[in-house]
Amino acid sequence: MKTRIAHFTTLHPPFDSRIFMKECVSLAKEGYEVFLVVPHTESLDKQGVHVVALPTTTSRLKKLFITAWQGFFAILKLNVSVVHMHDPELIRFAPLFWLLGKKVVFDSHEHVSKQIESKPLGPMFVRKTAGLIYKWIEKFYMLFCARVISVTPEIARALSKNKSAVVRNYPILSLPQIQLSNQQGAITQFIYCGGLTEIRGIYECIEAIAEVDNASLTLVGAWDFEAYRQKCMSSKGWAKVNEVGHVPAADVYGYYAQSHVGLAILYPEKNYLESLPIKAFEYLACGLPVIMSNFPYWEKTFVEGCSFVTPSNPNEMVAAMKRMQSESLRLEMGRKGNVWVKENCSWENEASTLVQLYKEITK
Numbered sequence: 001m002k003t004r005i006a007h008f009t010t011l012h013p014p015f016d017s018r019i020f021m022k023e024c025v026s027l028a029k030e031g032y033e034v035f036l037v038v039p040h041t042e043s044l045d046k047q048g049v050h051v052v053a054l055p056t057t058t059s060r061l062k063k064l065f066i067t068a069w070q071g072f073f074a075i076l077k078l079n080v081s082v083v084h085m086h087d088p089e090l091i092r093f094a095p096l097f098w099l100l101g102k103k104v105v106f107d108s109h110e111h112v113s114k115q116i117e118s119k120p121l122g123p124m125f126v127r128k129t130a131g132l133i134y135k136w137i138e139k140f141y142m143l144f145c146a147r148v149i150s151v152t153p154e155i156a157r158a159l160s161k162n163k164s165a166v167v168r169n170y171p172i173l174s175l176p177q178i179q180l181s182n183q184q185g186a187i188t189q190f191i192y193c194g195g196l197t198e199i200r201g202i203y204e205c206i207e208a209i210a211e212v213d214n215a216s217l218t219l220v221g222a223w224d225f226e227a228y229r230q231k232c233m234s235s236k237g238w239a240k241v242n243e244v245g246h247v248p249a250a251d252v253y254g255y256y257a258q259s260h261v262g263l264a265i266l267y268p269e270k271n272y273l274e275s276l277p278i279k280a281f282e283y284l285a286c287g288l289p290v291i292m293s294n295f296p297y298w299e300k301t302f303v304e305g306c307s308f309v310t311p312s313n314p315n316e317m318v319a320a321m322k323r324m325q326s327e328s329l330r331l332e333m334g335r336k337g338n339v340w341v342k343e344n345c346s347w348e349n350e351a352s353t354l355v356q357l358y359k360e361i362t363k
Contacts, residue, residue, distance in 0.1 A: 002033040003362050005082040006052075006075045008090055010063045014040040014051055017249035017278070018109065018169050019086055024049045026351040027358065035078050037071045039063070052078070064089050072096070081362060082146075088112045088134070091141040098144035103361045106142065107149045108159055109169075114270035146361045149354075154274040154297075167354050169278045171285045172347040177253040180287040183260055183334065186214060188325045191259040191288070193220040193252050193279050196229070199272075201265040201293075201311050203232050208317040210237030215321065217263075220255055222246040256286040261324045264292045265311050273297060280306070284341040289333035291320045305337015 007024055014020065020036060028034045028048035040053040054070050057063060072093050075083060083097045084105040094104045112134060117127045138159070142148055148164045150156040156164035171178075190209065196202050196219060209217040217240055223229040232238065244255065256262070262283025266272045274297045283290045284305050292298055294308035307323070309316040324330055 002031060003082070003358075004033045004035070004078060004080040005084060005358070006035040006037055006078055006080040007084045007086065008037045008071055008075060009086040010039060010054065010067045010071060010090065011087045012038065014038045014053075015046075015248060015250075019107075020049065021249055022169075022172060022347050022351070023084070023107075023167075023354060026347075026354060030355050030358075032358065035075075035080065037074050037078075039067060068093070076100070082358065088138070091138060091145075094141045094144040103146040104144055105147045105149060105357075105361070106145045107167075108155065109151060111150075111155045111158065111271050111274070112138070117270055147357055149357070152274060152276055165353065165357050167357075168276060168345075168350050169281075170345045170347045170350055171278065171282045171341070173285060173342060174348060175250065175253065177250050178285055179253060179257040180338065181257055181259060181334065183287070183327055183330045185260070188212070188215045188261065188321075189218065189259045190215060190261045190263055190291075190321065190324075191218040191220065191255060191283075192263040193255070193282070194264075194277075196221045196223045196232075197225075198228055199267040199269050201267060203228075203235060204311065204314065204317060205263055205265060206232050206235040206237040206241060208237070208314055208321055209240050210235065211314075211318045212321045212325070215325070216240045216242060218242040218244060218255060218259060220244045220247060220252055252282065253286060256283060256288060259288060260330055261321070262288040262290040264290060265309065265317065266293050267311055268293065268295060276301065281341055281345050284334075284337035284345075287334040287338045289324060289330050289337060291317070291324065302337075304340035305333045307333075 007019055009019060012019055024034050024036050025047045035050045035052050037052045039056040040051060043053040044051050052074055054067050068090060082103045084107060086107045091106055097104050117131045142160055148160045149167050150159055151169045153166050156166045192205060205217060209215055219241060264277050264280045273295050280290050290306045292306050292308055293311045299308055307320050309320050
């Protein structure tokens with residue numbers, strides 16, 4: 001009889017890259033009966049995963065107080081052995097699932113306590129206090145978890161010394177959608193993919209592209225705030241922007257293949273300083289060189305295919321973009337970065353870590 005497991009999220013889209021495409025599908029291939037409990041328009045089976053639909057809503061409060069409880073009761077009906085939760089708001093259910101005899105896995109995609117400090121929640125002392133309170137609440141609920149997963153060793157160690165495991169968010173290199181950019185064309189096409197927020201340096205990228213002749217910028221992702229979008233639209237570089245909007249995770253590779261250079265110029269917020277931006281790995285997997293923030297952790301990690309700039313220095317950003325207008329440089333950096341990713345940064349290797357973790361907690 002197959003071991004039944006449920007992945008649970010109310011904040012992520014139903015076919016999220018990490019949750020569905022990587023973790024759920026990989027576990028289903030290993031013979032587990034996998035349920036994904038998530039807000040969606042309909043329940044369905046896809047790639048061996050049973051998607052259990054919860055009511056959809058755009059209200060964060062409804063997700064917190066209504067949808068989360070709907071998901072909790074939906075999971076009880078599934079008779080699963082393991083519950084794998086992906087949102088910090090859901091960790092409060094860990095004691096209840098534990099009391100019901102289920103193994104609980106908490107998957108922390110971010111360093112949440114540090115992330116809170118970067119939120120627009122008022123003065124810094126308020127944010128620091130809120131982050132500290134969350135950290136201790138998180139520590140308490142982790143007592144009821146069998147394992148705590150995160151995406152970097154640094155976050156994993158901060159979360160738990162004896163229950164943590166690292167499952168990095170590397171790209172699925174076997175995806176048929178992954179194609180190498182041919183790096184040809186008279187217009188140098190830069191691309192940013194991800195959340196379109198202030199601390200991800202979108203405005204700075206748009207300002208910089210205005211100073212680069214024969215260049216364009218493609219933005220793939222959703223805006224968090226319309227006011228910030230309006231600010232970006234007021235930039236003189238907006239005329240060179242191709243605004244795509246949100247696209248399914250598997251479809252972003254088509255945009256990478258049509259581009260020349262990837263961008264990941266994030267602000268030096270605490271939550272980002274020791275992160276591993278999945279989009280940078282995806283750019284490199286498609287043969288794109290990357291212009292990134294010059295965080296020491298990133299400079300140490302991304303050893304091939306990347307150029308580093310100070311996010312607050314527009315001259316550095318413009319100069320780096322102009323250097324990338326050399327086709328021969330792009331081809332050389334893209335090739336080296338692509339080889340490095342293939343040899344060191346594949347989801348296929350990380351999947352084995354996840355599967356071994358499940359074998360340990362279900363034996």
